[in-house]
Amino acid sequence: MDTNGSLVGKFLVSTPHMEDSLFFKTIILICGQDEHGVVGLILNRPLDTPSLRDLLIELKLSTISSQASSRIYFGGPVDTSRGFVLHTPDYKGPDTLEMSVEGQEFCLTNRIDVLAHISEGRGPQKFLFLLGYTGWETSQLDQELRENTWLLTDGKKDFIFEKEVSSQWDTLYRDLKINPDCLFRESGRA
Numbered sequence: 001m002d003t004n005g006s007l008v009g010k011f012l013v014s015t016p017h018m019e020d021s022l023f024f025k026t027i028i029l030i031c032g033q034d035e036h037g038v039v040g041l042i043l044n045r046p047l048d049t050p051s052l053r054d055l056l057i058e059l060k061l062s063t064i065s066s067q068a069s070s071r072i073y074f075g076g077p078v079d080t081s082r083g084f085v086l087h088t089p090d091y092k093g094p095d096t097l098e099m100s101v102e103g104q105e106f107c108l109t110n111r112i113d114v115l116a117h118i119s120e121g122r123g124p125q126k127f128l129f130l131l132g133y134t135g136w137e138t139s140q141l142d143q144e145l146r147e148n149t150w151l152l153t154d155g156k157k158d159f160i161f162e163k164e165v166s167s168q169w170d171t172l173y174r175d176l177k178i179n180p181d182c183l184f185r186e187s188g189r190a
Helices: 052-058 112-119 138-146 168-175
Strands: 010-014 027-034 037-042 072-074 078-087 097-101 104-109 127-137 150-154
Touching: 010 168, 027 097, 027 168, 037 072, 037 138, 052 112, 078 112, 127 138, 138 150
Parallel strands: 072 127
Antiparallel strands: 010 027, 010 150, 027 037, 037 127, 078 104, 078 127, 097 104
16 A cells, blocks of 8 residues: 555554554554654553653642543653643644544644643643654555555544543454454455
8 A cells, every 4th residue: 555645644453463562453543644754643552550640740730630530541662751642622732733533623732731731621621641652664654554464544533532442443343344353464466
């Protein structure tokens, strides 16, 4: 598959052929693409610890709202000390990136201001806080798609802020009417 068209807002869904345990049964929202490659965030890998509340306390933010009770997610293995907030468009900061999934707008902010606003209850209505991101050079993702390591599909807005992440991968395949056990490792050429 050629990734020359825009992939922003699409999902990469790992297939059963995924050999890297970091990406086993993952759903990745593609958030950026340019001539150098593709960047995305894993949506269904919550971390056990710390909680967002713990992080906000560590950052010495004085007010901690009920919004801060959220979990922290593993966004990917690249730059895991860097945080990203994927959120609804009711909040926008100076460097907020906007994207659309199924016609619904979502935003991505990675400035500490958004965490301060969340701690004060002035942040976005819905959000995910993720540490790290995923990334591929364009030719690398093309190769992985040819090897059937990933299924590329339109994004599904219902999956962005879904609280029950343990079944998202199975649910997405069921919604697509694809039995993942029937996917072959090698693709054919006509």
